[in-house]
Amino acid sequence: MGGQACVFYGAAQVSKDIDLVLFADADNYERLLAAMRELEARRIAVPPFDIPALERGHAVHFRCSAPGVEELRVDVMVRLRDLPPFSLLWERRTSFADDTGLTFDLLCIPDLVQAKKTQRSKDWPVIELLVDIHYRENAGEPRPDWIEFWLSECRSPELLIEIVHRFASQAHSLGPRRPLLAAAKAGNHGALATALDAEARAEMAKDRAYWEPLKRELEAMRRAERQTPS
């Protein structure tokens, strides 16, 4: 997931770290830790590698030191805000394989878009580009679930106006769920831009509320670590 997935999909050119979402299972945790040992990775920052903390939504951060991956950061999560359990994410993942048979399993674009709806302002242009790329690549053979995805998530005013007019009946059905579609239908660029901005700010506030108790926990963990003699 994260920036590396965005590279595959075309919405980023490089990512400085690797973000993994993991199936929360004892055997899987063992496999993760074995991989981290192979990468000579040490846990950095808080929280510690703690399964209940991961399951509450925390991310555990590692930094590698094995030759070839020195300083590379790996972040691991098992739960993502407003996304379904791992089993469903896995079922609808996107997989790419290279000519050596190496497989890359990624969050599908709609799940990645949801995962990117964070309080971090830098994630929002990426969401916009991910949806635009998905539309550009699939507009020729639209599927009902994709039409719903484009109408629900498109953040480029011009493109949203185009999509709303192209799929007018679906846009009408989704109107109660995404009121700004009315501004797109009316071609009111100013109102649409304002509504898109408000939509992003509301989602950022939702993310901040989700993280608030987790941040309090992180701060308590930092205090505890500072007080622990090394």
Place this chain on the structure above:
Amino acid sequence: MTYEELPDEWKEWLDLTPIERFRESEKIFANYLAMGGSLDPDPDPTSPFYAPEEWRPDAAHGRAGLRILRRGAG
């Protein structure tokens, strides 16, 4: 930014296959490291993971190979 607004270089990027993008990204990443690029996360106060005390202050932003000799006022 919509696809139409993207610079040509970025449109060429989108014309690559996903695997080609990943391989090209590896090359960009290698160049970034060769130039002394840092793998520390960018300082982002809007991130829930941002903790100023965990930020490594001796690395100039984006360039671990550079050391700050003097900080300006403010």
